[in-house]
Amino acid sequence: MSFIHEDFMLDTEQAKALYHDYAKAMPIIDYHCHLPPKLIADNKQFDNLYQVWLAGDHYKWRAMRSNGVDERYCTGDASDWEKFQKWAETVPHTLRNPLYHWTHLELRKPFGITDTLLDSSSAKRVWDECNEKLASPEFTPQGLMAQANVKLVCTTDDPTDSLEHHQKVAQGDCKTAVLPTWRPDKAMAVEDAREYNRYLDTLAKVADTDISDYDSLMQALQKRHDFFHAQGCRLSDHGLETVMAADYTDAEIKTIFAKIRGGSDLSGEEIEKFQSAMLVEFARQDHEKGWVQQYHIGAIRNNNPRLFRDLGPDTGFDSIGDHCYAKPLSKFLGRLDSDNRLAKTILYNLNPRDNEMIATMIGNFQDGSSAGKMQMGSGWWFLDQMDGMTRQIEALSQLGLLSRFVGMLTDSRSFLSYSRHEYFRRLLCRILGRDMVNGYVPDDLAMVGGMVRDISYNNAEGYFPFEVPK
Incomplete structure (x- = not known):
């Protein structure tokens, strides 16, 4: 079974029924966020997974610094791939931090990656698979919200x-x-x-x-x-x-x-x-x-x-x-x-x-x-x-x-x-x-x-x- 599966966190039959029959399909009103309005208005394709996922994410930067990652790979001049690779290396060390759950929930939706745990060995495969999907119209800012x-x-x-x-x-x-x-x-x-x-x-x-x-x-x-x-x-x-x-x-x-x-x-x-x-x-x-x-x-x-x-x-x-x-x-x-x-x-x-x-x-x-x-x-x-x-x-x-x-x-x-x-x-x-x-x-x-x-x-x-x- 995948780590993030359909019944993730749902440890009773009642919880499963409540989530799948009542919560799951409900729309979202996100009444407080810090999304850049310009990105939404321009609605351009993201260049790669780093741009849609890691850029500006100080939650992840804090974890990377705690893992001994140099600032160059957080806010510095490293390439997007290098920054993503350092994040992938950090992910296994975030066990019991919510970042571990969020990371794999975000790979599951919208990218459909359900059978892979992100780490240094899977980084290139995840990078390539997600980048391929980012080229489609459903993965623009407006497409992701839809x-x-x-x-x-x-x-x-x-x-x-x-x-x-x-x-x-x-x-x-x-x-x-x-x-x-x-x-x-x-x-x-x-x-x-x-x-x-x-x-x-x-x-x-x-x-x-x-x-x-x-x-x-x-x-x-x-x-x-x-x-x-x-x-x-x-x-x-x-x-x-x-x-x-x-x-x-x-x-x-x-x-x-x-x-x-x-x-x-x-x-x-x-x-x-x-x-x-x-x-x-x-x-x-x-x-x-x-x-x-x-x-x-x-x-x-x-x-x-x-x-x-x-x-x-x-x-x-x-x-x-x-x-x-x-x-x-x-x-x-x-x-x-x-x-x-x-x-x-x-x-x-x-x-x-x-x-x-x-x-x-x-x-x-x-x-x-x-x-x-x-x-x-x-x-x-x-x-x-x-x-x-x-x-x-x-x-x-x-x-x-x-x-x-x-x-x-x-x-x-x-x-x-x-x-x-x-x-x-x-x-x-x-x-x-x-x-x-x-x-x-x-x-x-x-x-x-x-x-x-x-x-x-x-x-x-x-x-x-x-x-x-x-």
Whole structure:
């Protein structure tokens, strides 16, 4: 039997039935990813397996470095084949890391490789077989999304982005809807005055607004928010190391902005006040338009100063943070709720110790206006693996309503990462199947299967305020 087979991870008859009869055929709404919109719009063939699979994948780079692979084969000037060969040599050493499962799931779908384990001896054969298939029309970016039955993806986009590639996709015949997501992190990144002012100059040009004071900053951001909405955007996203909820006055924020716009660095207290105010303003904008807001909380980024200087961001030097943010998170959400301006919200935690805190926090602000208005997000980044997803499911099950969960996302830059949805669905069915066997939930396939279908797809389709292609 192949390592990745039809019943992979499904260790009860109930789990098998739940997956094959209820989960497997459900479409995908990938509501948070980092796919490059230009690649989708251009829809060109990939040159080789490295280009579609390894380029930009810092998960794999981290594993390769840990295996003693030189940087030349990760982000350096080695050939695509040489980089792939070094990855193939690393794969056997990733046993018990989710990369081992993902690798073979991604070879199985869409390439149909089911009887080969990737290693140094099989690398050339896998390389040639996959490259041959990549030459066919079904293996373009749009073709890969169609093969995976992806109905809609939401990319991650800065307020200064032109969204020209989203417009091109919308005007073409792509079977998958591709919508932008508002990610205004740089608009509140005031830790470095010089870099922040460079960003404001770009924002001013794009918004055709002279940003001379705080009011004009908000005018420029509102114009861009309106533009994103006109292009189909219905989600925002914020990547936060922790949650800021300091007390402030409007006069203080205007003074702080004047200081940094004048080129002076801010104190720690001023940074916290300004970012607290910006989070509130962004949330109010989202509520006015009926958007869903997402908060990814807890990553410490760019930990290695030398390699950050040499390689830049998003190259695999980030880790889990350990901030305590329950009180400021409660205060932030309470501010919005007190003004009746709390939009639908998804909270993602990166430190697993915060699972129960987040699962109980969302219950404080459920108001009956919609099912699952406040969501505990799926296990992400370092937690989108078997243990991390299991712990998220267990916390949400016991302290909230798993049945209203909007399910999995890829959070990926790769067009092969839709196997993460399959991985999640198999795990969900395994957990529920075991519960049925143990008598923890009714041994009723129709009942539990309906819940599986909802978490796999239906809940997301009903939760997000965009129209999903049929």
